[in-house]
Amino acid sequence: NAGVMQNPRHLVRRRGQEARLRCSPMKGHSHVYWYRQLPEEGLKFMVYLQKENIIDESGMPKERFSAEFPKEGPSILRIQQVVRGDSAAYFCASSPWRGDTGELFFGEGSRLTVL
Amino acid sequence: KNEVEQSPQNLTAQEGEFITINCSYSVGISALHWLQQHPGGGIVSLFMLSSGKKKHGRLIATINIQEKHSSLHITASHPRDSAVYICAPKKLVFGKGTKLTVNP
Numbered sequence: 383n384a385g386v387m388q389n390p391r392h393l394v395r396r397r398g399q400e401a402r403l404r405c406s407p408m409k410g411h412s413h414v415y416w417y418r419q420l421p422e423e424g425l426k427f428m429v430y431l432q433k434e435n436i437i438d439e440s441g442m443p444k445e446r447f448s449a450e451f452p453k454e455g456p457s458i459l460r461i462q463q464v465v466r467g468d469s470a471a472y473f474c475a476s477s478p479w480r481g482d483t484g485e486l487f488f489g490e491g492s493r494l495t496v497l
Numbered sequence: 498k499n500e501v502e503q504s505p506q507n508l509t510a511q512e513g514e515f516i517t518i519n520c521s522y523s524v525g526i527s528a529l530h531w532l533q534q535h536p537g538g539g540i541v542s543l544f545m546l547s548s549g550k551k552k553h554g555r556l557i558a559t560i561n562i563q564e565k566h567s568s569l570h571i572t573a574s575h576p577r578d579s580a581v582y583i584c585a586p587k588k589l590v591f592g593k594g595t596k597l598t599v600n601p
Binding site for chain 1: 540545
């Protein structure tokens with residue numbers, strides 16, 4: 383039973399380019415969370431999605447960032463016109479059900495470097 | 498005031514010592530999560546608890562819902578326990594983490 387799969391593991395972009403990060407949840411999980419970890423800082427919630435729905439995006443910057451979790455395929459976190467401050471590790475986690483009582487399973491993270 | 502406060506922020510111990518990491522929170526919860534992030538960056542869920550106490554090997558987690566406080570204990574600590582331990586009273590709210598270093 384494969385765990386949460388994130389790709390790419392490492393991504394380098396120049397300022398102004400787009401970054402697309404993918405997350406395939408564990409089999410049977412329909413709840414996906416994205417978190418960002420800036421260098422030397424803690425994890426910060428970005429967005430919570432269920433299949434085809436954004437449930438909570440209160441942690442996501444209003445501009446340049448978007449997320450989706452289509453009916454088929456992985457969840458995608460998209461960052462347009464990247465800036466140096468976007469350099470961070472982006473973690474995805476999946477859970478079997480809604481709410482805080484479902485265990486969280488994390489991917490290995492995608493490390494974005496903006497030159 | 499932060500929604501989650503972890504203490505200490507950094508902790509250095511000698512192998513074999515008993516470790517306690519504390520977490521106080523102000524949000525209402527249905528379950529609190531303890532996570533471990535290794536130096537390589539990977540994150541593992543250690544416990545999810547909504548009352549009382551849970552034990553897994555040398556790790557013990559307790560929670561007092563009325564006091565809004567949880568503790569993570571490590572008995573007979575080992576260098577491989579060196580990691581950052583994160584308290585999350587909600588999946589959307591994380592503590593800043595406690596960096597534990599266990600020296601041989």
